[in-house]
Amino acid sequence: AQSVTQLDSHVSVSEGTPVLLRCNYSSSYSPSLFWYVQHPNKGLQLLLKYTSAATLVKGINGFEAEFKKSETSFHLTKPSAHMSDAAEYFCVVSSNTGGFKTIFGAGTRLFVKA
Amino acid sequence: DAGITQSPRHKVTETGTPVTLRCHQTENHRYMYWYRQDPGHGLRLIHYSYGVKDTDKGEVSDGYSVSRSKTEDFLLTLESATSSQTSVYFCAISAGLAGAEQYFGPGTRLTVT
Numbered sequence: 001a002q003s004v005t006q007l008d009s010h011v012s013v014s015e016g017t018p019v020l021l022r023c024n025y026s027s028s029y030s031p032s033l034f035w036y037v038q039h040p041n042k043g044l045q046l047l048l049k050y051t052s053a054a055t056l057v058k059g060i061n062g063f064e065a066e067f068k069k070s071e072t073s074f075h076l077t078k079p080s081a082h083m084s085d086a087a088e089y090f091c092v093v094s095s096n097t098g099g100f101k102t103i104f105g106a107g108t109r110l111f112v113k114a
Numbered sequence: 115d116a117g118i119t120q121s122p123r124h125k126v127t128e129t130g131t132p133v134t135l136r137c138h139q140t141e142n143h144r145y146m147y148w149y150r151q152d153p154g155h156g157l158r159l160i161h162y163s164y165g166v167k168d169t170d171k172g173e174v175s176d177g178y179s180v181s182r183s184k185t186e187d188f189l190l191t192l193e194s195a196t197s198s199q200t201s202v203y204f205c206a207i208s209a210g211l212a213g214a215e216q217y218f219g220p221g222t223r224l225t226v227t
Contacts, residue, residue: 004156031212032212032213034215042220043204043218043219043220043221044157044204044206044216044218045218046215046216049213049215051213090156090157094212094213095212096211096212096213100162100170100211100212101173102147102159102212103173104149104156104157104158105156106154106155106156107156
């Protein structure tokens with residue numbers, strides 16, 4: 001079985017401070033992991049993905065995530081938040097072993113204060 | 115941006131009426147998906163397609179059917195709409211399956227009264 005838990009429904013940071021969005025996953029197989037971002041009233045855009053290559057994954061707009069198998073975590077970080085980062089972020093686990101499944105977390109809304 | 119359009123973008127319909135949402139792509143991607151987005155649930159997969167006339171169920175397929183008669187078009191049908199199907203519906207496409215990036219359409223806001 002697969003599941004995704006985003007540990008915070010809302011995160012608020014000040015502009016210029018670090019961002020940490022937490023994601024834990026459960027999967028019976030070696031999964032692919034993704035982070036997507038959704039700006040208000042828009043579709044989703046890929047930030048980064050992990051597919052069993054390097055455990056530290058770099059994405060767009062300065063975001064990165066580290067796959068930690070022992071902790072079953074895939075937390076998203078950024079050293080310095082910008083106002084334009086305010087959006088909703090989704091952690092996703094996907095696999096095609098035993099049938100295709102893709103599971104989205106409930107989302108974390110990021111607020112950035114000036 | 116990936117060439118994905120959804121129509122209509124907004125729809126209000128009454129309980130019990132049939133509704134069809136259309137997803138059209140110009141990328142020639144093999145895989146297409148329909149999701150619904152509800153507060154507190156993220157996105158949930160309704161159905162997906164892995165080729166013309168080849169479809170399979172997702173996590174929340176009850177009350178929905180799909181068809182894909184051409185590579186570029188993927189239709190989602192609510193045979194008899196219910197208020198619980200009020201949601202925002204997103205179509206997505208990808209070149210591969212589990213490990214591939216999905217590209218999302220702009221969404222359709224459906225309200226069932």
